[in-house]
Amino acid sequence: MFWINTKRIIKFGFVNFWRNGLVSFASVLAMTVTLFVVGSLFLANNFLSSALDEVKNKVDISISFKIDASEDEIQALKKELSLLPEIKEVIYSSREAELANFRERHKDNEILIQSLEEVDNPLGARLNILAADPSQYDSIIHFIENKTNPDLGGEEIIDQVSYKKNVVDKLMKLIETSKKVGYGVSLVLAFLAILVVFNTVSLAIYTSREEISVMRLVGAGNLYVKGPFVVEGMISGILSSFLSLGALYPAAIWVRDLTAGVYGGINLVTFYVSNFGEIFILLVSCGLILGLIASFWATRRYAKV
Numbered sequence: 001m002f003w004i005n006t007k008r009i010i011k012f013g014f015v016n017f018w019r020n021g022l023v024s025f026a027s028v029l030a031m032t033v034t035l036f037v038v039g040s041l042f043l044a045n046n047f048l049s050s051a052l053d054e055v056k057n058k059v060d061i062s063i064s065f066k067i068d069a070s071e072d073e074i075q076a077l078k079k080e081l082s083l084l085p086e087i088k089e090v091i092y093s094s095r096e097a098e099l100a101n102f103r104e105r106h107k108d109n110e111i112l113i114q115s116l117e118e119v120d121n122p123l124g125a126r127l128n129i130l131a132a133d134p135s136q137y138d139s140i141i142h143f144i145e146n147k148t149n150p151d152l153g154g155e156e157i158i159d160q161v162s163y164k165k166n167v168v169d170k171l172m173k174l175i176e177t178s179k180k181v182g183y184g185v186s187l188v189l190a191f192l193a194i195l196v197v198f199n200t201v202s203l204a205i206y207t208s209r210e211e212i213s214v215m216r217l218v219g220a221g222n223l224y225v226k227g228p229f230v231v232e233g234m235i236s237g238i239l240s241s242f243l244s245l246g247a248l249y250p251a252a253i254w255v256r257d258l259t260a261g262v263y264g265g266i267n268l269v270t271f272y273v274s275n276f277g278e279i280f281i282l283l284v285s286c287g288l289i290l291g292l293i294a295s296f297w298a299t300r301r302y303a304k305v
Contacts, residue, residue, distance in 0.1 A: 197294035233295025237287030
């Protein structure tokens, strides 16, 4: 008996969905847009996080030494830095290597190259330091400053310390802001989608008011009366999730082609395919939740037994 009633509830849910075809289409469309935004936000968060990690891995501390700094002093500092647990790698570049790199970067500037021929090598050696964790760069710089501070017994051999920390900080703030905006837009669209489905189910209840009255008179239970309308909301959610899944793939291709020359970031198409199961569960779950909330709200208000 239970399975028979369940089949009838599901059947009547499909009947109600197709009976209100135009309104049902509107509810599916609203939920599809909402779920598409949710899916896009999921992909965007992973893309931006990947790009941020890529930038963090490329940002380093660059130490330029004075031209009169001795090789022994530089190598001693390099050895001390290499022993620090906060540091992942220390790369040494000699004065000659720096001059060769400078010539290569400015090979099209004949005046500058000719000027170099008339003077001795004006460039000092360089150390490029990559931290194990970008959050540890400040402590590394503090260590370098203490080691080369004459007031603390160190040798003043450093000409300049360069660290583009502000690039990472600005990118992190941009990503956090974009996430907050995305969540806000998703919540607004979710609320609007719930309202549309609520109105769709309410209309279905109004259209079936005579049938509901007859079921009440013959003693139909609460679940039997409300069940088909809840099923209708679930149908809208499931159908919308499939449509949004289908729309996300060409959108991922478009973003991949658009950002092909942009530094960092994952391949969204590859990420979409490899994480399809997770995205599928996310969108179907969101669709079902939105459909259930709207249908339960409508049945509690208009289909009282």
